[in-house]
Structure formats: C-alpha cells, structure tokens
Amino acid sequence: MSLTYNENDKELIVFCDNCYRNIISTVRIRCGCTLDLCILCFISADEHTLHEYHVIDFCGMKIDGWCCVENFLFYEGLVLNGIGNWEDISYYLKTKDLLDVERYFLELFNIRKNNKYESDNLPTISDPEGYNTVFSIKRKDFEYEDIMGLEDELKDMGMGDDNNIYEEDGSKMNNHDLIQKINIGLLNGYIDCLNFRDIKNYLIIERELYDVKKLKKIENKLEDWEMEILNKMKPLIYYLNKKDFDIFYGGLCIEEYLIRRLHSFTENKKEMGVFAKERLYMGILDEEEKKLCKQLNISYGNYMKIKKYFILHKIGRKRVRYMVKGKDERIYVLYNFFKKNKWL
Numbered sequence: 001m002s003l004t005y006n007e008n009d010k011e012l013i014v015f016c017d018n019c020y021r022n023i024i025s026t027v028r029i030r031c032g033c034t035l036d037l038c039i040l041c042f043i044s045a046d047e048h049t050l051h052e053y054h055v056i057d058f059c060g061m062k063i064d065g066w067c068c069v070e071n072f073l074f075y076e077g078l079v080l081n082g083i084g085n086w087e088d089i090s091y092y093l094k095t096k097d098l099l100d101v102e103r104y105f106l107e108l109f110n111i112r113k114n115n116k117y118e119s120d121n122l123p124t125i126s127d128p129e130g131y132n133t134v135f136s137i138k139r140k141d142f143e144y145e146d147i148m149g150l151e152d153e154l155k156d157m158g159m160g161d162d163n164n165i166y167e168e169d170g171s172k173m174n175n176h177d178l179i180q181k182i183n184i185g186l187l188n189g190y191i192d193c194l195n196f197r198d199i200k201n202y203l204i205i206e207r208e209l210y211d212v213k214k215l216k217k218i219e220n221k222l223e224d225w226e227m228e229i230l231n232k233m234k235p236l237i238y239y240l241n242k243k244d245f246d247i248f249y250g251g252l253c254i255e256e257y258l259i260r261r262l263h264s265f266t267e268n269k270k271e272m273g274v275f276a277k278e279r280l281y282m283g284i285l286d287e288e289e290k291k292l293c294k295q296l297n298i299s300y301g302n303y304m305k306i307k308k309y310f311i312l313h314k315i316g317r318k319r320v321r322y323m324v325k326g327k328d329e330r331i332y333v334l335y336n337f338f339k340k341n342k343w344l
Helices: 039-044 068-081 086-093 098-108 141-146 150-155 175-206 212-220 224-238 242-271 274-284 287-296 300-313 330-340
Strands: 002-006 011-015 028-031 053-056
Touching: 011 068, 028 039, 068 086, 068 098, 086 098, 150 175, 224 242, 274 300, 287 300, 287 330, 300 330
Parallel strands: none
Antiparallel strands: 002 011, 028 053
16 A cells, blocks of 8 residues: 655545556455556456455544544554654654544543652652762862872883783893883873963962852853854863953853944845834934935935945045936935945
8 A cells, every 4th residue: 555645735645556546545456466456457457356345434534533443553653653652653654643543542541640640759858969069179070070080090000021021122121121011101191280270260269260159150141052152162161261252252141242333234124114123324424414314315225225336336536427327416415415424
C-alpha cells in the first residue's frame, strides 16, 4: 500500500499501485501480493486470475474525527514508539498533534488523567547549591583546584629501567642520565604549569570573576541580544584587560542597538502615512534645517531625500544643474547649505 500525507489539505492519501489515483475514499482491491488496486485497474489487469484477493471497503469515513487508516497508524505508532510517547506517535501519524493523540488514547481505553498527582518529584527541603561563591585566601581554593595535577607526578615519579632504553643515535643510556633527563623535563613542565596558574589566578582576580553572585545579577539584567554578544566575547576575557573588554563590549552593544533602531525605523516608516513621516522627520532635523525647509517650501521628507543623495553621491557644483529639470534656484541654496555645514 502506498500511503502519504498531503500537507496542503492535511489528509492521508492511499495511492493505487498501478495508476496512482487516490483511493482512500473508494472501494479498493487488495491483491495477494500486497498490491492495492482501484476497481478500474483490477478489471483491466490479468494477474487477478492467478492471485488471491479481497475487497476493502471505504476507509475514509471518520468516527469522532478519526478515520480507519488513522486508527491503523495510531496502533502502529503505539507499538513502535511505546505508550506515552505522544510526540513521536503524532509525528508518525502526521494528521494529529500531540494533544489529540493523548486525548484519543485516554478516551479509547477509558483512562482518567489525574493532573493532581502528575509529578512524583518531592519538593527539595534544602538547597545544597544555593551557596555564595566567594574567594577565600586561607581556603586555598585555587591551589586545591590543581593540587592533584603535576604535583602527583613529581611525588610518585619512579626510577625506571634502563635495560632497553637508547639515545636517538643508538647509544645505550645509563640509569643516571635517564633519571636526570626525566627530572629536568618534569621540572621544566611543572614550572610552566605554575606560571600558567599564576596567570589564570591573576586574570580571575583582576577581572573580578570570582564574585559569581554579582556576575549573575548583572547578566540577569541584560537583554537577550546583549547576552548573546557577551557569550560570544567570553573567550576574549583571557586576552583583554577589564577596561579594554568593557570598552569593546560597550561598542558592540551600541552598534547592535543602532542597527536594531534603524531596522525598526525602516519597518515603521513603511507603515506610516505622509503626515506621520513628516512628524517623524520633524524630530530628526535641527532648527536651522526646519527653517530652511519653510523658506524654500520643501517638505521634510523631500529634504531628507535630497540630503541623502547629495551626501552619498558627493555631488559637486557642476552636477547641481543636472539635478532638476528647468531652472530651480532652490537646489543651489541647498547645495550651499550642505557645503557650509561641511557635509560635502
């Protein structure tokens, strides 16, 4: 049986395996070789005289919103995904959502859902993780964090066996040289490790990263887009000092804020009428520009378009006369005004 789901009409479709017509709402013939045929294909075919077959009645009629095919898929989904896995069953069924599948199961088996005892989790009496995280020098927090590292390697370092140990040139290495080289290598690595620990501890203290409660309080006040920028910048904490990090982060936030304002302004301007746009431009222009628009009898919107064109294309005096048809002296007045304010 060829079965599919039509997303446009939100219904199941059963195809005839010969002519591929939708036969879910008609009587169909199921051949012994598991082929589904419509009546016309069954009559015109020759193989029905050799195979057993049976007639399947109309399966598209719905009872309580569920047709016969949907019931078959519902039981298959229960077997494949398990009882209670309503999300996967609804995905397998396609035509019903999660709540419809759960409700149909409860009604079908006459099960009453008790929401009062939905969760068996007992309330926590104490809050073992609700402590304040601070830096205490005498507790040696930083030392305890790394005390089980290279220190154990130095403490438990063995003497080794030199029977089958050779230099790169093939000469045999004696026990004394081997131990000396191992000790020097481990000590050099341990010194580097101590230097890295000092740098890490300095960065934690210098950037005040030890006060977790304070940092969480600051992060909770941030907007979602500010928190997204901060998460992207956190790897730079180890490379920038606190002042440079704050300046860089503040600059990125200002840039993102202006981009959002510009996008919001553009979207709102599309929905505005002529008078609403004029009121908006009135709040953007300064008093000198408003006065000039009144003198030249130019709307604020047209003035903004001319100003944008002049500045973006760096219009010179020779090109001004080609800006408008005929002789309109107002364009020269605007050019001199832009030149006076050093916008060109």
